[in-house]
Amino acid sequence: MFLIGLYTTMDAVIYIPAANDLNALSRASWIISGYMITTTALQPIYGKLSDILGRVPAMVFGSFMLLIxxxxxxxxxxxxxxxxxxxxxxxxxxxxxxxxxVIIADLYPERARGRFMGLASGVWSVSASGSVVLGGAIAQLASWRVAYWINVPICVVAAIAVAWTIKVPLPAGTLREKLRKIDFGGSAISLLSMVLVLLALSWGGRDYAWDSAAVLCCLAFGIIAAVLFFVYENRVPVEPIVPLGILRTRNVALAFIGHLFFGAITYAPLIFIPQWALLVQNTTPITSGLYVLPFSLSELVSVVIAGIWVTHTGRYRECVWIGSLLMVAGLTPLVMLDQKHDIGRVLGFQVLAGTGFGMSIQTLLLTAQASCSGKDSATATSVCLFMRSLGAVLVVAVLSSVNGNTVQKEFARIADLYPGYTDEIGRVRENQSLIHGLELPPEIVDVLVAGFMKGLRAAFIALVPFSALFALSVAGIEHVPLQKTRKNTIR
Known part of the structure; x- marks a missing residue:
């Protein structure tokens, strides 16, 4: 969790400098989207494979791929x-x-699980809080490449620690028997469906027009593959990736939907607030990282408190409800950000949103785990995380498209107003750091900054419905008592 928090939030600070260095600012969001598409598509598959092959082998393989x-x-x-x-x-x-x-669910009963899930998220928060500053320092004082080199030794340490210390029983059966249980067909169909749909959503409005053949074909074939997946899962495999029966449980279904919108509203601020600081406020990378520090720090405090509360009271539904409302209260006012910002207002909004994030992140996952059987625990956990990542991909695709289209129109308008500076305006579009390095007239600099601001404001406005939908989706959660005895999660 320390490693994941380190590079996930550091990415939010270094991806603009990386894109500037490669002279491809218009494609900067793909540094995030490329990572999120594969993360999203493979999470349900990992859950089922770990049921068949074991938790530790799955986690060590993940460390190896992250290192590469x-x-x-x-x-x-x-x-x-x-x-x-x-x-x-x-x-x-x-x-x-x-x-x-999944391993926390293997080791601890539901009533005690909140404390350890809170600690895991707390580790993530500590890492995330430090990495926004570290990432900015790396981008400003060294090279963005150093941020990726830092992952390498931590990946090695993590893999060794997992393989050496985690003692979770392997699933029963010989290797041949386990391989026969793997749903290769369902894995291939689901992977194809998700990659096609996510590519369509990521391309639309940015790389291709929404009505282009590339976007429409990917979307159409992705939806067809999704329908085939559910038909296939219901009829063919012995061990389906997603047992459709768990969707009949109210809390599980609501947790899945809630994670979709939760992922949408939590990842966007980490990307767009540093981008606003760099593009509009002309801050340094270090300072842009500091702008999201209140979010991570308030999440650290609230997630630990929520874990202790759940352990002592057995109540988790109220944490999700309050957390969702705090996130609405913290994210909606971002639409008021402009060139003349009030630093106190920016930080205060993030404290509210970060507190709501911390209260919701593990209690929403616990909602699904408490309402399903032990044998479905890994599947429910991985599908929740899949839905969270899917929401993040969706909102990054949608908001980046809204932002990119608005900026593109503004820069085209500005180029028409100042035809003598068309080349410089195009270069700034691809490398924001040039906006103050090309000796442009002050009035052109002002309108270029205003163009970036209009794009970001459009993105923040588009974020508001997602936060409202999150609050609505979790309102119907029922309280299911947390068990004090550990469920059998490994067959």
């Missing part, structure tokens, strides 16, 4: 290679993030 992706990212000299390497990192991250929460 980090090395390639650190040595990338083109945007295409960086995006591909980030996708490899996502393959590793999917396994590590899923297995942390």
């Amino acid at each position: 992706g980090s090395v390639i990212s650190a040595t990338a000299h083109s945007m295409d290679v960086l995006i591909a390497s980030r996708a490899i990192q996502g393959i590793g991250s999917a396994g590590m993030l899923s297995m942390v929460n």
Whole structure:
């Protein structure tokens, strides 16, 4: 969890400097999207594979893939290679993030689980809080590549620690018997469906028009593959990736839906607030990282308090409810940000949102785990995390599209107003750091900054409905008592 928190939040600070260095600012969001697509697509598969092959092998494999992706990212000299390497990192991250929460469910009963889930998220928060500053310092004082090199020794330590210390029984059966249980067909169909749909959502409005053949074909074939997946899962495999029966349980279904919108509203601020600081406020990378520090610090405090509360009272539903409302209260006012910001207002909004995040992140997962059988615990956990990642991909795709389209129109308008500076305006569009380095007239600088601000405000406005939908989706959660005895989660 320390490793995941380190590079996930550091990415939010270094991806703009990385894109500037590669002269590809218009494709900067793909540094995030490439990672998130593979993370999202593979999480349900990891959960089922760990049921068949074991938790520790799945987690060690995840560490290995993260290491490989980090090395390639650190040595990338083109945007295409960086995006591909980030996708490899996502393959590793999917396994590590899923297995942390699955193993906690293996080891502890539900009533005691809140404390350890809170500690796991607390470790993530400590790492995230430090990495926003560390990432800014690296981008400003050294090179963004150093941020990826840092992952390498931590990946090695994490893999050794997991393999050496975690004692979780392996699932029963010989290797041949286990391989026969693996749902290769369902895995292939689900992976195809998710990659096609996520590519369509990531391409739409940015790389291609929404009505282009590339976007429409990916979306259509992705939806067809999703329908085939559910038909296949209901009829063919002995061990389906997602047992459809768990969707009939109210809390499980609401937890899945809640995680979709939760992922949407928690990842966006970590990306767009540092981007606002860099593009609009012309801050340094270090300062842009400090802008999201209140979010991580308040999450650290609230997630630990929520874990202790759940352990002592057995109540978790109220934490989700209060957390969802705090996130609405903290994220909605971001639409008021502009060039003349009030630092106290920016920090206060993030404290509210971070507190809501900490109260919700593990209690919402516990909602699903408490309402399903032990044998479905790993599946429910991995699907919750999949839905969270899917929500993050959706909102990054949607908000980046809204932001990118608005900025593109503004820059085209500005180029028409100042035809003598068309080349410089185009260069600033691809490398924001040039906006104060090309000796442009002050009035052009002002309108270029205003163009970036209009794009970000459009993105913040588009974020508001997602926060409202999160609060509505968790309102119907019923309280299911937490068990004090450990469920049998490994067959």
